[in-house]
Amino acid sequence: xxxxxxxxxxxxxxxxxxxxxxxxxxxxxxxxxxxxxxxxxxxxxxxxxxxxxxxxxxxxxxxxxxxxxxxxxxxxxxxxxxxxxxxxxxxxxxxxxxxxxxxxxxxxxxxxxxxxxxxxxxxxxxxxxxxxxxxxxxxxxxxxxxxxxxxxxxxxxxxxxxxxxxxxxxxxxxxxxxxxxxxxxxxxxxxxxxxxxxxxxxxxxxxxxxxxxxxxxxxxxxxxxxxxxxxxxxxxxxxxxxxxxxxxxxxxxxxxxxxxxxxxxxxxxxxxxxxxxxxxxxxxxxxxxxxxxxxxxxxxxxxxxxxxxxxxxxxx
Ligand SMILES: N[C@@H](CCC(=O)N[C@@H](CS)C(=O)NCC(=O)O)C(=O)O
Numbered sequence: 001x002x003x004x005x006x007x008x009x010x011x012x013x014x015x016x017x018x019x020x021x022x023x024x025x026x027x028x029x030x031x032x033x034x035x036x037x038x039x040x041x042x043x044x045x046x047x048x049x050x051x052x053x054x055x056x057x058x059x060x061x062x063x064x065x066x067x068x069x070x071x072x073x074x075x076x077x078x079x080x081x082x083x084x085x086x087x088x089x090x091x092x093x094x095x096x097x098x099x100x101x102x103x104x105x106x107x108x109x110x111x112x113x114x115x116x117x118x119x120x121x122x123x124x125x126x127x128x129x130x131x132x133x134x135x136x137x138x139x140x141x142x143x144x145x146x147x148x149x150x151x152x153x154x155x156x157x158x159x160x161x162x163x164x165x166x167x168x169x170x171x172x173x174x175x176x177x178x179x180x181x182x183x184x185x186x187x188x189x190x191x192x193x194x195x196x197x198x199x200x201x202x203x204x205x206x207x208x209x210x211x212x213x214x215x216x217x218x219x220x221x222x223x224x225x226x227x228x229x230x231x232x233x234x235x236x237x238x239x240x241x242x243x244x245x246x247x248x249x250x251x252x253x254x255x256x257x258x259x260x261x262x263x264x265x266x267x268x269x270x271x272x273x274x275x276x277x278x279x280x281x282x283x284x285x286x287x288x289x290x291x292x293x294x295x296x297x298x299x300x301x302x303x304x305x306x307x308x309x310x311x312x313x314x315x316x
Pocket of ligand 1: 128130142143144
């Protein structure tokens with residue numbers, strides 16, 4: 001009679017042996033553990049390699065950015081440099097004044113993904129942008145100071161101190177107006193119907209001349225500022241005096257400038273390309289402001305400015 005052990009495989013008999021099986025399982029467990037560890041080690045190694053590659057790419061990008069900046073600074077030596085992010089924002093009036101007056105400048109734009117320019121350059125604006133660097137290499141920070149410098153050096157700050165101050169008052173009017181908009185529509189958010197209604201509602205604050213009505217001051221929006229400014233500007237297409245100035249540029253920039261549509265500006269929402277995110281609402285509110293409209297059209301009609309606007313770099 002054949003024994004049962006003679007019919008099983010050698011492995012089966014080995015495993016059937018009470019003293020051998022635990023050793024085999026222990027051995028297998030060690031092997032599995034080693035395999036898992038080695039998998040984990042190779043995953044960690046892959047992660048480390050990916051992180052190192054990412055770091056190297058970022059360093060290469062930063063180096064490239066630094067080189068581009070140095071090259072831009074070299075190219076700009078002796079030329080006005082306007083340094084800002086890749087949008088219109090606080091630098092656009094200065095760029096427009098240079099373009100309209102035919103003043104050479106280097107239009108240095110930094111996309112959001114890029115590092116800020118080298119520290120020394122932006123320190124004049126407390127480490128931020130906009131910054132302009134004069135042809136002799138002095139950095140100027142704070143947008144109103146930049147507008148002042150560029151307006152004066154391009155002949156757009158009026159004929160005398162009184163005109164200069166009158167022109168410059170528009171910079172503050174527009175700062176208040178843009179602050180009123182930003183309070184309702186914080187940067188980076190889309191305007192709600194309620195925000196549009198609050199900003200453009202012409203019934204909100206109706207005191208368009210004489211002393212301001214304090215009771216409705218929290219309701220001052222587009223119509224209040226526009227109608228008040230309509231009462232201040234000249235009627236021949238110039239806000240102040242008899243020449244295009246910073247004041248006209250600001251009126252065009254904030255009431256009339258529309259960013260080109262097209263793939264180069266696809267990062268901007270369509271409404272974001274329009275004044276206060278709604279050209280239609282602005283146009284309606286300006287129906288009663290013929291002098292402001294004449295200024296907008298006069299600035300728009302300038303051939304040098306039109307050439308700049310037609311080739312204005314993309315919003316990045
Ligand atoms: N009051 C300053 C504001 C400057 C400012 O806030 N710049 C923004 C861009 S519009 C910026 O660079 N912010 C970066 C930061 O604050 O870290 C001016 O008018 O120039």
